[in-house]
Amino acid sequence: MEREEEKKAASEQKKSCVNCGAELKYKPGTTEITCEYCGHQETIIQDQDGFKELELKPYLDEMGSLSHSEEIMILHCKNCGANQHIEENYKSLHCVYCTMPLIIEDAYKEDWILPGAVLPFQFDQKKSHQIFSKWVKGLWFAPNNLKKAALDPEHTKGLYLPYWTFDAQLYATYSGERGDYYYVNVPYTTTVNGKTVQRTRQERRTRWTSARGDVSGFVDDTLVKASHQQKTPIPSKITNWNLDGLEPFNTSFLAGFVTEKYTIPLKDGHLSSNKEAERIARSWARHDIGGDTQRVHSINMSLSEETFKHILLPVYISAYQYSGKKYNFFVNGQTGSISGKRPYSFWKIFFFVLFIVIVIGVIVFLSQ
Numbered sequence: 001m002e003r004e005e006e007k008k009a010a011s012e013q014k015k016s017c018v019n020c021g022a023e024l025k026y027k028p029g030t031t032e033i034t035c036e037y038c039g040h041q042e043t044i045i046q047d048q049d050g051f052k053e054l055e056l057k058p059y060l061d062e063m064g065s066l067s068h069s070e071e072i073m074i075l076h077c078k079n080c081g082a083n084q085h086i087e088e089n090y091k092s093l094h095c096v097y098c099t100m101p102l103i104i105e106d107a108y109k110e111d112w113i114l115p116g117a118v119l120p121f122q123f124d125q126k127k128s129h130q131i132f133s134k135w136v137k138g139l140w141f142a143p144n145n146l147k148k149a150a151l152d153p154e155h156t157k158g159l160y161l162p163y164w165t166f167d168a169q170l171y172a173t174y175s176g177e178r179g180d181y182y183y184v185n186v187p188y189t190t191t192v193n194g195k196t197v198q199r200t201r202q203e204r205r206t207r208w209t210s211a212r213g214d215v216s217g218f219v220d221d222t223l224v225k226a227s228h229q230q231k232t233p234i235p236s237k238i239t240n241w242n243l244d245g246l247e248p249f250n251t252s253f254l255a256g257f258v259t260e261k262y263t264i265p266l267k268d269g270h271l272s273s274n275k276e277a278e279r280i281a282r283s284w285a286r287h288d289i290g291g292d293t294q295r296v297h298s299i300n301m302s303l304s305e306e307t308f309k310h311i312l313l314p315v316y317i318s319a320y321q322y323s324g325k326k327y328n329f330f331v332n333g334q335t336g337s338i339s340g341k342r343p344y345s346f347w348k349i350f351f352f353v354l355f356i357v358i359v360i361g362v363i364v365f366l367s368q
């Protein structure tokens, strides 16, 4: 019963235009879906109960076959392994990561744990393309073909990336040592104007005393990526999303964008988050020990009241082939920060170096 209601809530405000029947798409930076033909707009109807934090344990025991999961259509890329989903009907689609054509007939239904929240795109594809073009124009030694390719907005696509976030109550006991600095005067001899003299200098020492205790607190929103991005890792430089902008999940935010389905299971995501929790426990222990410096010998951590969310975060990807090699550029769909691998033009660098050599040659010649 509960599951049915869940399904209905998440799946669907109708996403076709009342005037012309065209598909409505999410308008970045708003809470509207809009018709690109006649301009009709509708406000996205949000559930009243807000974010859905899910209790972790039942999901780890019984992978996702519980409520808060539903089926979506998936297109799997045979080339890079990414699982992609788009909301509306489509005729042709290329893999967002590697530009490989995806075979529509191969789409299949698959269960997924429903996202608990989504960070909607804050600007549209056109704007992301401007950011990208501006960046490319500023690159030194970039091949001219790259600059040409950057002028084709078809190469830039908006993708919602899957992440897991974990919350937990952390408790840890630790043993270690507290180090306090003190200074001693150390005599030494040196030579001044040919004479040997006695001097003293200050040296820092550390006094160690043993320490033990416990720390506790709430670990909020540990973010762990949920897809491998094997051939095309998303550069960490653009992954600074502000999670305060999260909206309760609604498929309307996905309309007009590609969504990637997680390929890293919840269980593995949870293991990564445990490592992060241990790192946090260690830093809390150091803080608790105090002094000028600390050693942590052992830490015994336990987590309780663990919950998780599957969340979707926005990024624009531009995939592009240059002399048989593939390059990607990434723009954070919330902040607009950009990063990417780039090709260099051999000939531009060659002629630049040649130019420098000639200039130096001329200077040397003139100075003689």
Ligand SMILES: [Zn+2]
Pocket (backbone or CB within 6 Å): 017, 018, 019, 020, 021, 022, 035, 036, 037, 038, 039, 040
């Ligand atoms: Zn319309």
Ligand SMILES: [Zn+2]
Pocket (backbone or CB within 6 Å): 077, 078, 079, 080, 081, 082, 095, 096, 097, 098, 099, 100
């Ligand atoms: Zn691919």
